[in-house]
Amino acid sequence: MPQMADPSKRKIYEFLSMAGEKTVSELTAMLGLRQPTVSYHLKQMERKGLLASKKEGRNVYYSVKMECPEGGECFNG
Numbered sequence: 001m002p003q004m005a006d007p008s009k010r011k012i013y014e015f016l017s018m019a020g021e022k023t024v025s026e027l028t029a030m031l032g033l034r035q036p037t038v039s040y041h042l043k044q045m046e047r048k049g050l051l052a053s054k055k056e057g058r059n060v061y062y063s064v065k066m067e068c069p070e071g072g073e074c075f076n077g
Helices: 007-019 022-031 034-046
Strands: 051-056 061-065
Touching: 007 022, 007 034, 007 061, 022 034, 022 061, 034 051
Parallel strands: none
Antiparallel strands: 051 061
């Protein structure tokens, strides 16, 4: 199970879990994080299988692919 000890990753994951599919721009605005930070974490989380992405025109939409129960292994470490 992938681990997400970084608070920003957890924040992104939890937001996508509640809000559904979002673009990098939407995540940046809603979470108050910088765009490079959001993009970096999204790519890492996608590589680990937690998120899925889909490109539509110039936008890339991210959504939760693998569920991680609250307090689950992917948030340890």
